[in-house]
Amino acid sequence: MNEQLRTLDHFKASAIDMAVRFGPKVVVAIVILMAGYLLGRWVGRMTERLLRRLKFEAPVRVLLVRAAHLIVFGFFVILALQNLGVELLPLIAGLGVAGAGVALAMQGILGNVAAGLTIIFTRPFHVGDYLSIGAEEGEVLDVTLFSTTLGHTDRSKVIIPNRKIVGEIMHNYGSIRQLDLSVGVSYGTDMEVAYRLVTAILAENTRVLKDPAPVIAVSNLGEFAVAICVKPWVNVPDYVAASGEINRAILETFRREGVEMPVPQREIRMLGA
Incomplete structure (x- = not known):
């Protein structure tokens, strides 16, 4: 005790x-x-x-x-x-x-x-920019210390490790992109009329940006048609939708106004043996 x-x-x-x-x-x-x-x-x-x-x-x-x-x-x-x-x-x-x-x-x-850390402090791109890195491209949705997330128009996502980005060749489109459309018209078409119709179509489309101004020009003198390039600027989320809307509007307007859009043709002659 x-x-x-x-x-x-x-x-x-x-x-x-x-x-x-x-x-x-x-x-x-x-x-x-x-x-x-x-x-x-x-x-x-x-x-x-x-x-x-x-x-x-x-x-x-x-x-x-x-x-x-x-x-x-x-x-x-x-x-x-x-x-x-x-x-x-x-x-x-x-x-x-x-x-x-x-x-x-x-x-x-x-x-x-x-x-x-290199991406954070050098800031080669921002959230909302559209990037092309190697075989991948998309809108930047998120940037973390370990990876960068790109979003596609089909709502899928690509998560890229940051070490795969730094040191690679990168194409930064920014927050807007330029469409690369083309329409063929016959050689007998009045080009001023075709230009005026395309300009009106772009002006009526709410997705097309006023600044920078769209580019409309003859891009190629082909075998069957004169190719007119149509290159308006749109915001990244509108890229796919605007392309479809403008192509449809050009087709319907040219048909209504009688602007001929020729298709490739081949003339085959059969000679007797």
Whole structure:
């Protein structure tokens, strides 16, 4: 019984000694962490305002705001550990060795992260732009640290790892695209009439942009017809729909106005043996 009482007294004395020695340090460490969290949120809000002024896309803003918050909070975590008397050099050395092993095992992921940071800071394209990268093309729907998502007119999506984008030849159409249409008319057609009809068709189509101005010109003198190229500008989401609407309007208008659109013909003569 006496032995148990002495053990309990020893435990109480040790607990009181630990509380006296480390209690104030723990309280100060908690205060430091709370201050770091609050300061990190304030820095995040300031970063958000700055990035909005610089017109960064929403995914990029979220990433950079979180990074700023974590950096500030991480600095205060180091201060809290130092206040508790934790030796940081051995901890940093251990983290360095572990980080090297993780880096070797995650080369592909880290490559995507590095490429994602390159895209974020160089900004070769924005959300809403229409890109062509290698065999893939589409409208940019989202840009993250690891990948970029392209959307097609058939509502499908292509997710491309960022390391497949950086360093590749990229065609950025921006937010508008130019249609490349063509219509053939006979050599006897009054070209001024054909130009006037096509111009009126484009002016009536609400998808066609007024600026830049459409291009209407003779593109080829073919064997059977004169080819007129019709190249109006439209917004990226209207590309497919506008193409169909304009082709139909040209066909119906030319038929109504009597503009001949010849089809290829071959004359075959049979010679007697």
